[in-house]
Amino acid sequence: MSAERVCTAAELVANEARRVVLSGVPIALVKDSAGDIHAIGDTCTHGEISLSEGFVEDDSLECWAHGSRFSLTTGKPLNLPAYEPVPVFTVEIIDGDIFIDPTITKAV
Ligand code: FES
Secondary structure (H helix, E strand, C coil): CCCEEEEEHHHCCECCEEEEEECCEEEEEEECCCCCEEEEECECCCCCCEHHHCEEECCEEECCCCCCEEECCCCCECCCCCCCCCCEEEEEEECCEEEEEEEEECCC
């Protein structure tokens, strides 16, 4: 499996999460306030909640259901009730287009 084109980097709004599904894998795509783009698993590890429906706060994405915040760089929850990380995917930007391989998670 190779990286799939998702959208252009310019389409993303800073500090908002966008849900994308690549090869059946739900991913939350986030451009942070510094302009860096992150891709983490979209399903909260505490429940079947889409993290992209939550809130971007600094370098984390907060689940709206019970408030666990997941690091955009490590995928780890920063507070309870979630205690298991979500996967983190490598984002490549080529000529302004975002590419992600949903089958490869970053070792962090
Ligand atoms: S479902 Fe996400 S914190 Fe509970």
